[in-house]
Each structure stands twice: as structure tokens, then as C-alpha cells.
Amino acid sequence: MRSVVVIGGGIVGLAVAAELASRGDRVTVLEKEKRWGAHQTGHNSNVVHAGLYYKPGSLKARMSVAGNASMVAFAREHGVPVDVCGKLVVATSEDELPRLHDLAARAEANGVPAKLISASEAREYEPEVSCVAALRVESTAIIDFPAVCSALVDLLSSHDLRLQSPALAIRSASGGVEVATPQGVIRADALVNCAGLHSDRVARLAGLTPSARIVPFRGEYFELRRTSLVRGLIYPVPDPTLPFLGVHLTRMLDGSVHCGPNAVLALRREGYRWRDISLADLADVARFPGTWRLARKYARTGAEEVLRSLSRKRFAASLARLVPAVREDDLVRAEAGVRAQAMLPDGSLVDDFLIEMATRQVHVLNAPSPAATGSLEIAKYVADRVVLQS
Template structure:
């Protein structure tokens, strides 16, 4: 029986651990926080993505489409709340129609059930939406990813699950990998790094020179007071020239409506507020050449995102493009999230999941959205690599 050490207790790390345990491995999971899924998993929009945005044939496309089905099935099997409610991607002007049609073609290439509908048909789904046409995506859902983590932890009963156990040092000794923690040294035959926002640092700690570095982007959200304005999920047509999707509206399982996120550079890897600042993290970002190349390329977009972060009025105006009835007074500040975005030295953002290996080691170095949707598929893929 092999022993495997998994670093990171978010949904990907727990899914990897559960998959390896189901194959007969003895698993130890090390999580530095006091609870499972404390960072990206616990601060995302809880959407089960359909897989329509991603380049056909990419890991994101294949794993998101498969993950949509496997995650919904897992939730239903284990009593985790889930609702496959579908969503609308809306073109709000004529000049967005070519991008909407291109998205429909990509959905078809990826095997995602989606159909183009008229503005009048869109009103049947969302009476308050403003658009000239829309793409209806039936397989998108909402879920409790915290509930998925709880279910995975239950499946790992009998294995060694350790909270408040950060990895302090890593070395390979003969046929084993050793991880030093505050509670002592943990040994395993294989190491799997699923540390999310800290994944590149864990890779460096293990002796790997990762091809990309993590640059944290904070996504800020509001909640909508007048929840009756939104029935399900309303998304904008993405602009392929911009790095992120844009603000959207998502009805949650409890009936609340989440609005956002925008995207601003976080001043701490786990910095959910402007006042959360880490000198080490700021210096790391400033020293990385890719940061400045990205900043030059998207200077105008970056300024717009910061201004929207600081102005509830601007945030409301962005949402009103989709739902004109939204007003500034409707918005209440909600929790933010931080996206662990891998960046290359040339300033380009890593577009696909990035997984790199070394002897007795596998490192998940880029797993932003749709990683939660794809967690069970990522886990199967990693299990095949160990």
C-alpha cells in the first residue's frame, strides 16, 4: 500500500485524497488553516460551470464538461444541495452578437447543451434582463462546495487528516518524500501539491522550479437587496481580449443574489480586503517581470477595475447593463474571494489548468475556476499521474 501526502485541504486537495484513497492508497492531508476549504473553495460563487468558455480540447474544457456531470451526481449521491437551474449569457448590444455566436459555436464544440434565443425568449427566463439576444445554457447549476468538502472529508474517514498543519520544509530521502510540519515530519511515497494560492511556493519548497508564479487577484462581490430582480444566473458575453469574465448576477441556493466579481490585484495572497497587506507578497509580485508586462497591456482595464472596486455607483452601473432596474442602493457589500492566477514571465495568464511533475511529486500550479466544478475530474487525472 502506497502512502501519499496531499498538501492543501480545499476542494481539489480533498478530491485528490478521496480518489487516491478509493484506489487503495493511505492518505495524509495537510491543511494550514483551521477548517477545510478556507480560501478559494470557501469564497467562490458556488456555480457548477457548464464548460462553454474554454478552448476545445483543453483540460479546462474537457474537465469542466465532465465535471459538471460528475459533480452534480456526487452532490445528489451524498446529499449535498445542488440545483441545475441553467443560465443566460446575454448580448446587450448589436456589436456583441458576433461574440455571442462564437460562444455558441464553442459550446457546441465542447459538447455543452446551449441554444441561442431572442430577446423576447430571454424575458421568459429573466423578466428584468436587457439584451438583444442570449445564449441559454441548461447544464449550469449552483451548489454548496462547502457541502462537497464535508462529504469528501466523510469519505476520508480513517485516513490522516490534519488541520493547522502547514508544510514548513520538503525533501526527498531515498524512495520517500518528507514534509516537515509544526507537529513533526510526515513521510510518504508520493507528494501531491494542491495548495492553491501557495502552490508555487510549495513547489519551490519541494525543489521544483515552476514554470509559472501565482499572482493573486481579489474578486469583490455585492449582494442584491431586491432579489426578485434575478431568477437564476445572468452573465455578460465575455470579451476575449480581457483577462477576466466581467461582473454577473448569480442566485444562490439560499435565495440571495450575488453580484460580481470585479478583479483587482490583491496585496496579500489571502487578502480579502484592501487593508490586507503582506510585504512579502507585494515584493514577490513587484519582482516578478510578468506583473509589469501584464500591467502595461491592461492598464486601462486595471484602472477601471480599481475605480469600480472603490465606487458602489460604478459597480451598479456595470450590473445595470444586464439588469437595468439595479440601482446603487440595491447593493450591499459581501465577502470577497481571491483567485490564485498563475502567470508566465512574459506577462501572459496561464489559460488552462497547469500540472507539473517531478520524481515522486505532482504539483497543481494553476487551478482557478472552473476547478471546483472539475475537482473530481482533476483528481482522477492526478491519480493517473502518481
């Protein structure tokens, strides 16, 4: 029986562990926090994406489309709450129509069920929405991703699951891998790194020089007091030059409506508030040449995001483009999330999942949204690549 140690207990790490276990491997999962899915998994909008946004043939496109189906099936099999409610992507002005049509063409190329509809048809789904046209996407769903993690943990009950167990050191040793933890050294035949916000650091700990650096972006959310304004999911037409989808409105399983997220540079890898600051993390970002190249390229966009972060009025105005009835006093601040976004030295943001390999090691180095949606598919892809090279 092969032994594999998985670093990271978010939804991707747990899905990888469950997939390896289903193939007969003995698995150890190391998670540094007190609970599973403590970071990206537990701080997102719980949307099972359909897969329409991503470049045809990319890992994101393939794993999001397949993951939409496999995640919904998993939820239904394991009693996890899920609602396949569909969503609207709305063009709020005539100049957004070409991008909306491009998005419809991309949905078709990716095999995503979607149709262009008129403004009046859009209002049949969302009476308060303002648009000139919209794209209706039927397969988008809402789910409880932390509950998916709990179901995966249950599947791994006979394996070695360790909370509060960070990886302190990693080395190759006599045909295997050794990982030092506060509780001692774990020896395994292979290692999989699914450490999310710290994935590049874990890769360097294991002796790799990863091609990209994780730069954390905080996404801030509000809840909508007047939940009657939104029936389902309302998204703007995204800017194709950015990896973020823009602020949107999402009705959750409990009936609440989440609004957001924006995107600002986090001042700590796990910086969920402006006052969460790490000088070491800031120095790490400042030393990376890609940071400054990105800042120069998107100076205006970055400034607008910061202003929106600091101004509830600006945030409400962004939402009012989609639903004009939204007012500043409708918004109640909710928990933020932090996106682990990989960046290249030239300042470009990695726009696909990034998975790199070494002897007896697989490193998942870029797995932001839609990684939760595609986690069961990412797990299969990673498990196929856990090869015991000599």
C-alpha cells in the same frame, strides 16, 4: 499499500485525496488553516460551470464538461444541495453579437447543451434582463461547495487529515518524500501539491522551479437587496482576451442574489480587503517581470477594475447593463474572494489548468475557476500521474 501526502485542503486537494484513497492508497492531507476549503473553495459563487468558455480540447474544457456531470451526481449521491437551474449569457448591444455567436460555437465544440435565443425569449427566463440576444445554457448549476468538501472529508474519515498543519520543508529521501510540519516530519511514497494560492511556493519548497508564478486577484461581491430582480444566473458576454467572466448576477441556493466579481490585484496572497497588505507578498509580485508586462498590457482595464472596486455606483452601473432596474442602493457588500491566477514571465495569464511533475511529486500550479466544478475530474487526472519513479 502506497502512501501519499496531499498539501492543501481545498476542494481540489480533498478530491485528489478521496480519489487516491478509492484506489487503495493511504493518504495524509495537510491544511494550514483551521477548516477545510477556507480560501478559494469557500469564497466563490458556488456555480457548477457547464464548460462553454474554454478552448476545445483544453483541460479546462474537458474537465469542466465532465465535471459538471460528476459534481452534480456526487452532490445527489451524498445529499449536498444542488440546483441545475441553467443560465443566460446575454449580449447587451449589437457589437457583442459576434462574440455571443462565437461562444455558442465553442459550446457546441465542447459538447455543452446551449441554444441562441431572442431578447423576448430571454425575458421569459429573466423578465428584468436587457439584451439583444442571449445564449441559454441548461446544464449550469448552483451548489454548496463547502458542503462538497465536508462530504469528501467524511469519505476520508479513516485517513490522516490534519488541520493547522502547514508544510514547512520538503525533501526527497530514500525513495520517498519527507514533509516537515509543526507537528513533526511525515514520510510518504509520493506528494501532491494542491496548495492553491501558495502552490508555486510549495513547489519551490519541494525543489522545483515552476514555470509560472501565482499572482492573486481579489474578486469583490455584493448582494442584491431586491432579489426579485433575478430568477437565476445572468452573465455578460466575456472578453476573450481576459480569463475573467465579468460581473454577473447569481441566485444562490438560499434565494439571495450575489453580484460580481470584479478583478483587482490583491495586496496579499490571502488579501480579501484593501487593508489586507503583505509587504513580502507585494515584493514577490513586484520582483516578477510578468507583473509589469501584464500591467502595461492591461493598464486601462486594470484602472477600470480598481475604480469599480472603489465605487459602488460604478459597480451598480456594470450590473445595470444586464438588469437596468439595479440601483446603487440595491447593493450590500458581501465577502470577497481571491483567485490564484498563474502568470508566465512574459506577462501572459495561464489560461488552462497547469500541472507539473517531478520524481514522486505532482504539482497543481494553476487551478482557478472552473477548478471546483472539475475537481473530481482533476483528481482522476492527478491520481493517474502519481507514479513512484525511482
